Amino acid sequence: MRVGTVKEVKNHEYRVGLTPESVRELVTHGHEVWVEAGAGDGIGASDAAYAAAGAVLKPLAADIFGSCEMVVKVKEPQAAERAMLREGQVLYTYLHLAPDPEQTRDLVKSGVTAIAYETVTGPGGQLPLLKPMSQVAGRMSIQAGATALEKAHGGRGVLLGGVPGVLPGRVLVIGGGVVGFNAAQMAVGLGADVTILDRDPEVLERLGTHFESRAKTRFSNRANIEQMIAEAELVIGAVLIPGAAAPKLVTRDMLALMKPGAVLVDVAIDQGGCFETSHATTHADPTYIVDGIVHYCVANMPGAVARTSTYALNNVTLPHALRIADLGWKGALAANPHLAAGLNVSGGKVTYEAVALELGYDYVPVAEVVGN
Template identity: 80%
Template sequence: MRIGCPREIKNHEYRVGLTPESVHELADRGHEVWVETGAGLGIGASDAAYRDAGARVVDGPEPIFAECEMVVKVKEPQPEERARLRRGQVLYTYLHLAPDPEQTDDLIRSGVTAIAYETVTGPNRTLPLLKPMSQVAGRMSVQAGATALEKAQGGRGVLLGGVPGVLPGKVCVIGGGVVGFNAAQMAVGLGADVTILDRDPEVLERLGIHFESRAKTRFSSKANLEDEVVQADLVIGAVLIPGAAAPKLITRDMLGRMKQGAVLVDVAIDQGGCFETSRPTTHAEPTYVVDGVVHYCVANMPGAVARTSTYALNNVTLPHALRIAELGWKRALAENPHLAAGLNVHDGHVTYEAVAQELGHAYRPVDEVLG
């Protein structure tokens, strides 16, 4: 199969879909890999490194979208990229379609077969292709929140860990999944006063056993959520409904009761955000203020630590890329129901139920496509 890896063009996105090591794996199995010139510079991978790994380095994205059977990316295709997609081509990347009707419409019109990393499943309802970026984003959320709390950044001027004689900052983590767990680990490590909210008693029990007295857990009822949010210096939104838009858990009304200069970090912004006042931002301008509360809503947080993120991502995406390349997308999905769960759009149809429901499109089941 001919596989293409274009340079990412989203604002301040430095990751790349394939590392030179991944290219070597694909080329070693007889596949042809085209990489756009400069695609790996954000992770310190030169064009020469890709050539040495067996890739053909091409100028611009046009040859890749025109000639390659599968396009491997990191972030959702931007409008100019979507215009180049074509029927019969496989797109393998993060998509996050539920809050993005324009992208969904463009993918439907293109006829492309779009496989989304974030909905590929694993055993026990896990999301293995989302997990490494959730780990990165969870850890970065505390790092970003701690910076935003500095007075010069518009925050309260609070040091999360405090100092002897001064209380530490209060951190509220909403959601006890992968993002929330990693955020709590970082916040606890800094010495903050941490509370994690979740609605699943098993998750709360697991977190309680892991953190013991270093972090508190609390059931995420509306009353408990409001109580924690108004006391917090830093609130991290870490909720996820796979493939669907995130619920709006913090309303505009709650902001008026929060501390002035408190910080909200919305890690769910890729799925529309879990705060009513959230809107996507970029690493160029990561924050804005609403009612005295600082909002950090960068939609590609892991892009800031591109090398770590790219290698962590390739560790989990490459095995599926190899299967698709060797078997063809249809057989690869038919033989692996976990990979089949990643199919979001195919030949003009939405094939992921949560996206179809959220955006009002007709739903075509994956089994029907494969059958």
């Protein structure tokens, strides 16, 4: 199979779909790999490194989209990229379709087979291709929140760890999954006063066992959210419903309960955000203020630490990329139900139920598409 990767064009996105090491693995399996010149610059991977790994360097993204049977990316294709997609081609990347009707429409129209990293499953319902970026985003959320809390950035002027004689900042983490756990870990490490909310008793028990007295846990309901955001200097939104739009757990009315200059960091923004007042921002202009509350809603947070993120991502995406290239997409999906869960769009049909329900498409089960 001819596999390609392109230079990401989303604002301040420096990650790349394939590292030179991943290219070498694909070439070793007998596949041809095309790489857009400069695609690895953001992670310090030169064109020479790709060439040494066996890649064919191409000057334009159009060369990749026009000739490769599978395109491996990181972020969802932007409008100009979607215009180059074609029927029968495999697109393997993050998609986050539920809050993005325009992208979904274009993918359906193109006839492409789109496999989304974020809905590929693992044993026990895990999301292994989302996990490393959730780990990065969770840890970065505290860094970003701490910076936004600085007075010069519009924040309350609070140091999360405090100093002797001055209380530490209060951090509320809504959601105790991978993002929430990693956010709490970083906040605890800084010496902040940390509370984690979740609805799953097993998750709360696991968090309580891990953090002991270093972080508090509470059941997530409206009353507890209202009470805790009134006390917090920093609130991390870390709620995920796989493939679906995030629930709006903090309403605009609730902002009036918060301290002026407090900060909301919405890590769920890729799925539409879990705060009612959230809208996606970029690394170039990461924050805005609503009713005195600073909002940080960067939709590609891990792109800021591109080298760490790219290598962590390739560790989990490459095995499936090899299966798709070796067996063809239908063979790979038929052989692996976890990978099959990643199929969101194929041949003009929406094959992920949550996306179909959210955006009003007819849902076509993966088995029907693979069996054709």
